[in-house]
Amino acid sequence: MSSSAPALSQLEMRGSFINRHIGSNPDELEEMLEALGLDALEDLISAAVPADIVDLEPLSLTETISERAVIEHLRKIKERNKVFVSLIGMGYYDTSMPAAIKRNVLENPGWYTAYTPYQAEVSQGRLEALLNFQQMVIDLTGMELANASLLDEATAAAEAMSMSKRLSGSSSSTFFADRDCHPQTLAVLKTRAGSMGFDLVVGDVFNDLDKQTCFGVLVQYPGSTGEIRDLTPIVDSAHKQSALVTVACDLLSLVLLKPPGHFGADIAVGNSQRFGVPMGYGGPHAAFFATRDEFKRSVPGRIIGVSKDRHGQFALRMALQTREQHIRRDKATSNICTAQVLPAVLAGFYAVYHGPAGLRMIAGRVHRYTRILAEGLMQLGFTIETRCYFDTLLIKTPNRAKRIVTNAQEAGINLRFIDGNTIGLSLDETTSRQTIRSLWRVFAAQPADLPQINALDAQLDDCIPNALLRSDAILQHPVFSNYHSETEMMRYMRRLARRDIALDRSMIPLGSCTMKLNAATEMQTISYHEINALHPFAPLSQTHGYQQLFDELEAMLCDLTGFDAISLQPNAGSQGEYTGLLVIRKYHQVNGQEQRNICLIPASAHGTNPASAVMAGLDVVVLACDDDGNVSIDDLRKKTEQYRDTLAALMITYPSTHGVFEEAFREICAIVHDAGGQVYLDGANFNALAGICRPGKIGADVAHLNLHKTFAIPHGGGGPGVGPIGVGAHLAPYLPDHPVVKGVNPYKNEHGTVGSVSAAPWGSASILSISWAYIAMMGATGLKKATLTAILNANYIAHRLAPHYPILYTGKNGFVAHECIIDCRAFKKTCNVTVEDIAKRLIDYGFHAPTVAFPVADTLMIEPTESESKREIDRFCDALIAIRQEIADIESGSADPDNNLLHNAPHTHRLLLDDWQLPYSKQQAFFPDNHQHDDKYWPPVGRIDNVFGDRHLVCTCPPVSDYE
Numbered sequence: 033m034s035s036s037a038p039a040l041s042q043l044e045m046r047g048s049f050i051n052r053h054i055g056s057n058p059d060e061l062e063e064m065l066e067a068l069g070l071d072a073l074e075d076l077i078s079a080a081v082p083a084d085i086v087d088l089e090p091l092s093l094t095e096t097i098s099e100r101a102v103i104e105h106l107r108k109i110k111e112r113n114k115v116f117v118s119l120i121g122m123g124y125y126d127t128s129m130p131a132a133i134k135r136n137v138l139e140n141p142g143w144y145t146a147y148t149p150y151q152a153e154v155s156q157g158r159l160e161a162l163l164n165f166q167q168m169v170i171d172l173t174g175m176e177l178a179n180a181s182l183l184d185e186a187t188a189a190a191e192a193m194s195m196s197k198r199l200s201g202s203s204s205s206t207f208f209a210d211r212d213c214h215p216q217t218l219a220v221l222k223t224r225a226g227s228m229g230f231d232l233v234v235g236d237v238f239n240d241l242d243k244q245t246c247f248g249v250l251v252q253y254p255g256s257t258g259e260i261r262d263l264t265p266i267v268d269s270a271h272k273q274s275a276l277v278t279v280a281c282d283l284l285s286l287v288l289l290k291p292p293g294h295f296g297a298d299i300a301v302g303n304s305q306r307f308g309v310p311m312g313y314g315g316p317h318a319a320f321f322a323t324r325d326e327f328k329r330s331v332p333g334r335i336i337g338v339s340k341d342r343h344g345q346f347a348l349r350m351a352l353q354t355r356e357q358h359i360r361r362d363k364a365t366s367n368i369c370t371a372q373v374l375p376a377v378l379a380g381f382y383a384v385y386h387g388p389a390g391l392r393m394i395a396g397r398v399h400r401y402t403r404i405l406a407e408g409l410m411q412l413g414f415t416i417e418t419r420c421y422f423d424t425l426l427i428k429t430p431n432r433a434k435r436i437v438t439n440a441q442e443a444g445i446n447l448r449f450i451d452g453n454t455i456g457l458s459l460d461e462t463t464s465r466q467t468i469r470s471l472w473r474v475f476a477a478q479p480a481d482l483p484q485i486n487a488l489d490a491q492l493d494d495c496i497p498n499a500l501l502r503s504d505a506i507l508q509h510p511v512f513s514n515y516h517s518e519t520e521m522m523r524y525m526r527r528l529a530r531r532d533i534a535l536d537r538s539m540i541p542l543g544s545c546t547m548k549l550n551a552a553t554e555m556q557t558i559s560y561h562e563i564n565a566l567h568p569f570a571p572l573s574q575t576h577g578y579q580q581l582f583d584e585l586e587a588m589l590c591d592l593t594g595f596d597a598i599s600l601q602p603n604a605g606s607q608g609e610y611t612g613l614l615v616i617r618k619y620h621q622v623n624g625q626e627q628r629n630i631c632l633i634p635a636s637a638h639g640t641n642p643a644s645a646v647m648a649g650l651d652v653v654v655l656a657c658d659d660d661g662n663v664s665i666d667d668l669r670k671k672t673e674q675y676r677d678t679l680a681a682l683m684i685t686y687p688s689t690h691g692v693f694e695e696a697f698r699e700i701c702a703i704v705h706d707a708g709g710q711v712y713l714d715g716a717n718f719n720a721l722a723g724i725c726r727p728g729k730i731g732a733d734v735a736h737l738n739l740h741k742t743f744a745i746p747h748g749g750g751g752p753g754v755g756p757i758g759v760g761a762h763l764a765p766y767l768p769d770h771p772v773v774k775g776v777n778p779y780k781n782e783h784g785t786v787g788s789v790s791a792a793p794w795g796s797a798s799i800l801s802i803s804w805a806y807i808a809m810m811g812a813t814g815l816k817k818a819t820l821t822a823i824l825n826a827n828y829i830a831h832r833l834a835p836h837y838p839i840l841y842t843g844k845n846g847f848v849a850h851e852c853i854i855d856c857r858a859f860k861k862t863c864n865v866t867v868e869d870i871a872k873r874l875i876d877y878g879f880h881a882p883t884v885a886f887p888v889a890d891t892l893m894i895e896p897t898e899s900e901s902k903r904e905i906d907r908f909c910d911a912l913i914a915i916r917q918e919i920a921d922i923e924s925g926s927a928d929p930d931n932n933l934l935h936n937a938p939h940t941h942r943l944l945l946d947d948w949q950l951p952y953s954k955q956q957a958f959f960p961d962n963h964q965h966d967d968k969y970w971p972p973v974g975r976i977d978n979v980f981g982d983r984h985l986v987c988t989c990p991p992v993s994d995y996e
């Protein structure tokens with residue numbers, strides 16, 4: 033054997049995922065370190081990070097496990113989940129995701145790694161998919177306008193409540209919810225009403241509405257227990273007292289039923305889950321929100337609208353105030369930032385795939401099975417309480433409910449146990465004749481006398497009166513008819529994906545959004561049947577795998593953050609903020625400090641922070657930042673003194689949104705604690721801390737993490753997200769619980785909790801496996817290395833760009849944290865070039881722009897993450913440096929002041945259709961550097977006219993003639 037042969041132990045090393053996740057190889061890392069004058073990655077800790085926050089105490093995480101081992105482990109976990117036929121209903125129904133959509137969208141990085149479509153010119157594909165979603169919701173609900181998704185049905189109802197208060201003109205502070213709404217919706221409403229100072233009355237809307245003055249009403253349609261009622265009288269009597277009416281409705285039933293928009297509803301909300309998106313033990317799914325055109329400026333979340341580009345061509349973008357980082361702080365209508373783009377895209381494609389006839393067949397079949405099942409149960413001697421139903425029945429079974437539910441479970445079926453005498457059940461798209469017969473068998477005393485399906489079918493007429501059926505055509509736009517062959521569908525999905533820049537094309541250097549690798553092994557887990565097919569209210573005895581996953585993930589996150597307890601319920605960072613602040617409020621109340629209602633927030637904060645504080649019922653007081661971008665300690669001392677008796681909390685982002693590790697974090701926490709306040713840490717930037725700092729040990733009482741940023745859940749084009757919060761032990765008892773599933777908060781004590789903040793007990797449960805896999809494969813070593821590499825990459829970029837653009841803020845020794853801000857303010861004066869021009873010119877170079885205009889106007893915030901290689905980072909820096917030269921040419925007068933590369937960017941293929949008349953070459957316009965030669969990204973549209981789109985707001989698919 034030659035002495036240079038590697039030893040077997042070296043060859044056996046399998047834990048190489050770290051090197052797959054981190055973009056640069058060791059040589060490249062070394063080159064970057066050298067450029068910064070450092071010897072080793074570890075040296076960054078002393079160079080860039082304040083000594084008093086560093087915590088290198090080893091994590092108790094297991095060491096790295098290989099990709100193969102992770103998959104094996106997750107297989108074992110998922111096998112502990114038992115998949116039953118779940119007919120529990122309550123807003124969650126089994127469905128079939130068409131395989132064409134699963135493979136081409138859900139499992140396609142072109143779709144799932146995209147960012148929120150702020151840069152509309154490179155997002156036309158998903159914008160069109162979202163426009164389809166809006167059109168589908170508008171058609172089915174009969175409303176005039178729909179947004180592009182909210183987090184879940186329950187929070188959509190809560191948003192409808194807030195909007196009703198703003199718009200109703202009623203002076204009442206009461207919101208009336210019908211008692212036949214889903215219980216999780218009522219629970220989330222209760223939490224929200226409590227924090228916003230509304231009185232929530234839950235009652236029988238048909239008998240008690242007149243006895244009540246209120247600003248808004250919520251009714252479920254069909255009811256949670258199945259009854260379809262004519263809501264016209266409710267709408268009339270609510271409108272008589274200037275109250276707005278929200279209808280929480282079921283999309284599939286609306287294929288057949290008279291839609292809310294046709295009987296005068298003001299707002300329609302609901303869940304699009306059953307349009308091909310798996311239940312996933314609670315989520316993620318896209319909720320929808322539809323309303324009247326006159327309310328368009330008050331709609332929560334994002335609306336996709338039609339506009340035109342500079343060539344007058346049809347183009348899409350986010351409309352109204354929903355563009356850019358425009359969450360309007362404490363004036364915001366809602367705190368929603370990350371929504372549910374990917375699930376909305378999936379549901380929209382489901383409607384495209386099936387079309388109006390297909391959906392009518394599915395809805396018709398579900399209803400017919402329900403009708404036959406009901407009649408059969410009556411023949412078996414049961415009383416069906418629901419008289420007029422779509423897919424849900426309420427069945428009276430005096431004293432036998434418990435036994436029947438148990439028998440059903442023995443037959444592999446979950447039913448809804450309502451009380452000792454009553455059972456509920458809902459059928460769905462996957463129901464078969466077999467299901468019906470099994471149900472009869474479960475209910476029947478004597479199995480021999482089962483009814484005959486065909487005989488019942490022949491003799492039964494329908495139970496829904498004509499007055500409650502819809503008579504209009506739905507989904508008439510050609511997009512819902514053109515792609516019913518799989519070949520056409522496949523090409524349509526690919527055509528849209530090609531229009532977008534996602535991570536599968538080039539780096540997306542988005543400050544604060546951490547667009548890192550979403551590895552294939554991590555993503556694999558969300559395709560498992562045992563992860564997807566579980567109903568969120570399935571008995572816990574069937575979900576041991578999930579419970580293990582939650583326990584292990586919570587332990588990992590506690591270990592990393594230094595907190596004592598985690599709640600996985602919040603569905604995005606914004607929801608984590610709201611939840612964390614509620615927990616703080618509750619803590620003060622329990623301690624007899626109810627008056628503490630002031631929330632200090634630095635001027636640099638993300639817009640969600642103040643918006644969440646307002647939702648939590650707190651008064652926002654803005655803290656000044658000093659010239660270096662740090663929280664002003666003087667101002668903090670002044671304000672904590674001023675609000676000594678009323679300070680509830682400080683919300684602080686660390687490292688700051690200015691991209692620096694402030695030196696005074698511990699001091700800031702101490703000042704706040706000294707004044708009786710709690711410290712809320714916005715953990716969106718945790719990618720700069722994982723493995724080197726535990727916020728829970730250095731002064732933070734609560735923090736949210738964005739699993740869709742730091743922990744590898746893909747951005748999905750703007751969602752789904754997961755925003756769990758970690759808290760110290762003193763706050764754990766108040767973490768959210770759930771009205772249907774018990775034991776969600778094991779720390780609960782006699783003071784109670786903050787209630788529920790999401791519809792599902794563990795939020796978006798199915799995608800937690802992604803973060804679990806990421807942490808398991810990286811291990812303690814990998815996570816620390818990722819953090820330091822992210823900091824290295826950001827500093828390398830700052831180092832390369834500093835000679836060309838001013839770096840706005842730096843910390844200790846001139847280092848930045850994991851992102852940096854480059855200052856473009858001067859160009860406006862020197863040559864009328866804006867930061868937007870630079871963002872659009874980057875498209876010609878094949879890049880998605882960094883974060884524009886947040887947290888400082890006219891700047892770019894760049895976050896490369898650890899997953900980008902030095903090669904890609906250099907390519908990006910080269911592009912920005914080349915653009916700087918293009919700017920210099922305008923400044924010096926050698927390029928035209930108006931008609932130039934920046935102002936005309938991005939350059940589209942349309943320019944090639946006419947004679948070339950621009951004062952620079954095609955080469956400069958389209959192929960500014962060598963990289964475009966082998967992989968040119970052609971933007972499908974030119975610069976989009978936002979103002980035009982907002983003046984002529986269209987949020988539906990335009991007539992086909994407009995596309996031609």
Ligand SMILES: *Cc1c(COP(=O)(O)O)cnc(C)c1O
Nearest residue numbers: 369370544604605606638716753
């Ligand atoms: C992303 C972000 C948020 C909001 O998180 P979502 O998951 O989008 O709701 C809050 N604060 C900061 C600093 C962020 O970057």
